[in-house]
Amino acid sequence: MKRQLIVFVKQVPDTKNISGEAMTPEGTVNRAALPAIFNPEDLNAIELGLELKDRYGYKVIVATMGPPNASEVLRQSLYMGADETILITDRAFAGADTLATSYALSCCAKTVGEYDLILCGRQAIDGDTAQVGPQLAEKLNIPQICYVEEVIEIEKKKIKARRSIEGGFEMLEAPLPVLLSVVDVNEPRPPAARKIMKFKKAKTRTELLSSHGNASYMDAGQLIEEENRLRKKNLWIHEWNAAKINADIERIGLKGSPTKVKKIENVVLTASDVVSVDPTDQGIGRLIHELIEDHTLG
């Protein structure tokens, strides 16, 4: 069988570019108004996966856990060159913290079965925790190399990689399978026009059903036929629920999460007593004088 690697990605709200429309009159963020984007460092992980596909012939499987419309990041992965995609989706996964998330992802990886590498971005911009990578490696009982900048080589079931450390870098050697968390060092390839034309038609089962409107059992034959056609053309996005990946219901979602949110406060810009200084010689002169007087300067 062809050697495989799995890239785990996430669709996130774009917290880095919060536009005026996404702000409420109270000065807080209206989360629903934020566009959903591909988590930036996950694109670096896909790029690394595709580089390894080019170098070693890996089959690149991209998987994400999220609501049904998270399939969008999987289509984008196909546009870049992914071979197969999996949407892990189930209401039972909702409310998962990083521990419950990594458990669910580990169940997905076990369902895929054989893999040499698991790749993920270092962290997602909605939480910035960088926890899921190492936790997933622990759940799978495989070693981890975090903050990977470059894969030097893969040979004889071993990988050599360069990764950043505090104030420098390190070359590590680890046996396969291994999990790599990837930092923003490579240039993710743009989607290929030819692939967009082809894979924009890629669908999950949910999307196939909804494209038929309120499909009833009358359409079953037609749906199966269409599913088979999509599968044959490699336009099928797998949709796996908790049962499919053999996830223990006690360990996923809110139930499987040791951390509970006690309170959420929106950050509101506090009106401060800012002293307005004229951008003139006099205004700035007075300011500097004041700062020297109170020993802040000089």
Added chain:
Amino acid sequence: MTDKIGNVWIFIEQEGGKIADVSLELVCKGRELADRLKVKTEAVIIGNNLTESIDPLFHYGCDNVFLIESPVLEPFTVLPFAEVLVKLLKQHRPNIFLVGASLKGRELAPRVASSMLAGLTADCTDLQIDDFADKINKKSYNNKLMQIRPAFGGNIIATIVNTWQDPQMVTVREGVMKMTEPDMSRKGKITKIKPEISVESQVVNVLKRVSEEKSVDLKKAQILVSGGYGVGSKENFKQIYNLADALGADVGASRAAVDAGWIDHDRQVGQTGVTVRPKLYIACGISGSVQHRAGMDESSKIIAIDTDPEAPIFGVAHYGIVGNLNEVIPKMIKAFKAKV
């Protein structure tokens, strides 16, 4: 809940025997939490040849230090460190376990938490002790650790509680907790533990390590002049250096200026950079995203210079100058030189 409450533990990060500042900051915070809970403050230090490094841990507030030494534990690799920690945590069940949110801490803590099935909250900006009523599961908890952190790109502040079995684990970034004055006469106990490290934990080899001493330490700066995207170009960043030179200040930057390639990442101030509290912070052409403000809003005095009077940076500034920094900065330099 009738069990005796566990102690407060701190993971002590070290490199070549030198203890990381963040670990000492956490010892200080840990001591405060332990006093509140009336338990002991204990530290875990892992590596090789560390006997010389331990005294400061007592000076800053530790009652006991678990010392784990082995040639296998130098240099740092995550698997043997995780194995050692998991064994110790299972044996002693501390109430709270604090880890620095350094690169090492951020790959080690999740691996350990996953193995312990413990909750872990990353990058806390405040820690408090309080009671928690879990309304959904109709359970109440006394004296839990309130793990307070910004989330969602810093747009919300969440208070998180670990409701499963102890330890309650968190990571905290360097510079967030304040270091208290050390008491040089303070002494404590050293508990040496001989580690047994499995073969499976020794599968990752360090082939090469290249470390460059950090050239800048913004945390120690008394005065900081920072430039943002509004500076406009790398060329124009000279203005920032000119002002810093004149005032005897260090130079910082916002993420946007770092991303634009105008300045090195080790000068980045903010949530993903350094947290600073200088006596004077001058923000030049920085609009003031929440991420940036989180890293500087505790500065004693803040001057903001920006062309946009609506820029959020003015919300945290003590002095606001609405104007073009190419005109304002030379005037500041001139005024300062005239006064001293």
